[in-house]
Amino acid sequence: MNTLIVEDEPAMAEEIAHFLRKVGFVCDVARTGKEASERVWMNNYDFVLIDLGLPDYDGFELLQETILCQHDASYLILTASGELGNKLRGLNLGADDYMTKPFSLLELHARMLAINRRKHGLTEPDIIFSGFVLDPLARRVHYGLREVELTRREYDLLHYLLLYRNRVLTRLQLAEHIWGNMADDGPDSNYIDVHLKNLRRKLAVYASTDWLETVRGVGYRANLPHLS
Amino acid sequence: MRLAVKISLYNTFVRLLLAAGCWLAWPAPIPSLWYIVVTVTLGLMIKVDLGYAHFLLRPMRILIRRKLRIIQDPGQFDFVPLKTSTTDLRQLDKRINNLMSQLDIRFACEKAFTAYASHELLTPIAVLRNRFDNIIADEETPDHIAARLVDSQQTLLRLSRIVQMLLCLARIENHQYLKNETISIRSVLLEVLHALDDRIAMKEITMTLEPDTDIVSISANHSLLYTMLVNLIGNAVRYNTDQGHVTIGWGRFGNRPTLTITDSGPGMTPEQIAMLTQYGRPVKATGNGIGLQVIQTISRFHHIGISVDPSTTKGTLITLKFTDIQ
Numbered sequence: 001m002n003t004l005i006v007e008d009e010p011a012m013a014e015e016i017a018h019f020l021r022k023v024g025f026v027c028d029v030a031r032t033g034k035e036a037s038e039r040v041w042m043n044n045y046d047f048v049l050i051d052l053g054l055p056d057y058d059g060f061e062l063l064q065e066t067i068l069c070q071h072d073a074s075y076l077i078l079t080a081s082g083e084l085g086n087k088l089r090g091l092n093l094g095a096d097d098y099m100t101k102p103f104s105l106l107e108l109h110a111r112m113l114a115i116n117r118r119k120h121g122l123t124e125p126d127i128i129f130s131g132f133v134l135d136p137l138a139r140r141v142h143y144g145l146r147e148v149e150l151t152r153r154e155y156d157l158l159h160y161l162l163l164y165r166n167r168v169l170t171r172l173q174l175a176e177h178i179w180g181n182m183a184d185d186g187p188d189s190n191y192i193d194v195h196l197k198n199l200r201r202k203l204a205v206y207a208s209t210d211w212l213e214t215v216r217g218v219g220y221r222a223n224l225p226h227l228s
Numbered sequence: 229m230r231l232a233v234k235i236s237l238y239n240t241f242v243r244l245l246l247a248a249g250c251w252l253a254w255p256a257p258i259p260s261l262w263y264i265v266v267t268v269t270l271g272l273m274i275k276v277d278l279g280y281a282h283f284l285l286r287p288m289r290i291l292i293r294r295k296l297r298i299i300q301d302p303g304q305f306d307f308v309p310l311k312t313s314t315t316d317l318r319q320l321d322k323r324i325n326n327l328m329s330q331l332d333i334r335f336a337c338e339k340a341f342t343a344y345a346s347h348e349l350l351t352p353i354a355v356l357r358n359r360f361d362n363i364i365a366d367e368e369t370p371d372h373i374a375a376r377l378v379d380s381q382q383t384l385l386r387l388s389r390i391v392q393m394l395l396c397l398a399r400i401e402n403h404q405y406l407k408n409e410t411i412s413i414r415s416v417l418l419e420v421l422h423a424l425d426d427r428i429a430m431k432e433i434t435m436t437l438e439p440d441t442d443i444v445s446i447s448a449n450h451s452l453l454y455t456m457l458v459n460l461i462g463n464a465v466r467y468n469t470d471q472g473h474v475t476i477g478w479g480r481f482g483n484r485p486t487l488t489i490t491d492s493g494p495g496m497t498p499e500q501i502a503m504l505t506q507y508g509r510p511v512k513a514t515g516n517g518i519g520l521q522v523i524q525t526i527s528r529f530h531h532i533g534i535s536v537d538p539s540t541t542k543g544t545l546i547t548l549k550f551t552d553i554q
Contacts, residue, residue, distance in 0.1 A: 009351050015358035022365075053347045080350035081343060082392065083404060084451065102354035102388055105361045153426045167365055170378050172385060182423060182458065183385075194430055217375030218364065 001046040001116070005029045006036040006062065007078070008054050012101075016049065019105040033057020040066045045073045047112060050095075052079040052086065060093060067094045074115045078103070104173050106164060127162050129224050131207045134162060143206035153178050154199045157192075161212070161222040170219040196220060232285050236277035243273060287312035291321060301403040302332035338402045346395050353388045357381065393518045396455075400525045405449045407529070410554060413457075413487060414442040416450070417476060420458045427465050434473040435465075441478035443485045444554040448530055456526040459519055460546060464491035479547075484533075487548045496544050501536045504546075 003025045007013035010031065017027040028043065030036035033054040040048070048066055052059030063075060075095040079086065087098045096115045099108060117124060124136040133142045139155055141148040150158065156178045161169060171192045175183035200209045213221045247266055287310050295306050305328040310321040360381045364374045399405060417437060421428070428435050445453065464474045472492035479486045496504070503509060503520040507528060527534045531552055537545035 009355060011355040012351060012358065015355060015362055018362055019358070019365075053351075080347040080354070082346065082395065083343075083399070084406070085404075101350045102357040102384075105358050151426065151429075168374065170364060170381065172378070172381055173361070179423075182462070191427065191430065195426070215371065215374070218371065218378050 001025050001112075002044060003027045003047040003049065004036065004039055004043070004045045005049045006033070006054070007049070007051045008032065009051075012051075016105065016108070020109070023109055033059075033062045036062060037065060040069045045070060046116075047074050047076065049076045049078055049108075052077060052081060052090070060089060063090065063093050063095060074112070074119055076108075076112065076115070078108075104176055106160075106169070106173055107177065110160075110163065110177075127159075129162060129165075129222075130209075130211055132203065134159060146206070148202055148206065150199065150202060153195055154202070157195055158199055161220060162224070165222040165224045166226065168215045168218050168221045172219075174219065231288070232278060232281035235281040236274055239277045240270065240274050243270060284314065287314060287317045287321075291317070291324070295321075295324065302328050302335050305332065335402060338398070339404060342395060342398045342402065342404070345398075349391045349395075350388070353384060353391065356384055357388070360384070390518060393522050396522060397518075397525055400452070400529050405452055405529070407447050407449050409448050409450050411445045411448045411450055411453055412442050413445055413453070413550075416453050416457055417461075419454060420461050423458060424462060424465055427462075428474075431465065431468060432471045433465055433468055434471075436473070436475045438475070438477045443478070443487060443550050445530065445550060445552060446554050447552045452526045452529065456523050459523050460489055463519070464489055464493065464544070467491075468493040481533075481547070481549045484549045484551060485553060486550070489546045489548075490543060492543045495542060496536060501538070505534050505536060 001024075003020055005013050005016050005020075005027055007016065007029070008031055013029045013031065017029055020027050025047075028039055028045075030039050033056050036048075036050075036054075037057070048070070050059055050063055050066075054062065059077070059079070063077070066073070067075065077087075077090045077095045077098045078101060079098070080101045082100050090098050096119070097111050099111065116122070127134040127136070131143055132148065134140075135142070136159065139152075141150055141155065141158065157174055160174060160177050172183065174192050196212070196214075200212060203209045203212075211223045213223055215221055247270070291310055295310075305325075307325055307329065309325070310317065312318055312321075360377050363369055364377050364381075369377075414437075421435065421437065461474065461476070468474065468491050473490075474492075475488075475490045477488045477490070479488060500517075500520060503517055504524055507524065509521075524534065527548065533547075533549035533551075535547045535549070537547070
């Protein structure tokens, strides 16, 4: 998917572009509002990520202008401003979502996929792994005909690990995904470990969970064949 | 007592004194008809005085009602000059306008500063956060380096939380949050308990929310009230003992409805209690000090009184006294 990243901080733009390219996106970067304005008139984008705090342009004006020019694209606002007023204004002007810095790149990617599905009326397909079937629509996991009883949080963790299979997810990334801003920042917090332990125990009743690896000192990884 | 009433009472008193002087100085006994005439005249005078004073002070009432009573933020102030032929009131209005205009500028400066600080502080944190994410995800990064980066990411998260809480405090103090919602406290509590359900289950805490009562808070901000309650109840869960209990109850303090949160944890230190209940203490960005300041600032913003029962030797009893209710 073609993505335009409008971000005046070069290091930030570089990190977002690096991540999105790795997961298969084609990225252009515009460091100023003027540059962004020129790019949207010349190219077609599926996604436009806009930082509101641009040096030469009002972010909201740029959003309006780009929506006029490319109304089929999806728009995501990335900003350091946590003000609710700005968020509402952005969404009212036509942005599809709004993320406050600092954010996890995985979370950004997950939201972009969700926007894409919503926009094109797609449903997330069932995920088949190690004999289990995860149904994202019903939020249930089955092994054959039997349902694996998972709590809401266990389901969320499993889904996230499967979405980013073969990639180490840190405890922080997992915690932020399921608790958002309420993720504990204490190093002694072991909620994620307890949830993962329970998840393993529940899945192990039906089949081996060797694919769910603990990466010492870092986090967890689901070692599974890539999704087709 | 209204100023108009005071003025007319004063005028009546002076006239009564004059009438009494005349009566004492009068050489012959006064016929009873005169008493009636004097009483009726005095009554009429009071009415006329009252009406005139009321008329004279009308601009003052407009000033209070239209300009001062509804103001929560200088940005809402009505700067249109008051229509009056009374020089004193015109000058009073002019001075109040000047004062509010200065306040408005100060508020605008502080808002601009918070927005600037937010951008300047959070953008570098975001850059580092994303860079760490990318390096950790890189297959070529050795595990021991990744583990150290995870530690750094944890430190960065703490820094980011502190910055965000300080910015939140600044925004509340600067009235950058709207306070225009009518909110059921019970429904916010249910949201909070839903968000904390797994932590409550993990510690096997008995959570009791007393049934059948609610407080409907008016002129409130939902996200702030949620932040306040999730912090208070989150602390009651986090610092509680395993298999402890938390009870959320309702009560009254005089004519104010109250919400109480009781836990079986280790209790709060006097410094923590002061941080939670006293306004104007310097912000301490260590431990949970800043979190307590955020709770205290949100409660003050909503005119909710907070008290901690000092007699509780084991556990904590926090009482929230609501004012702006339906």
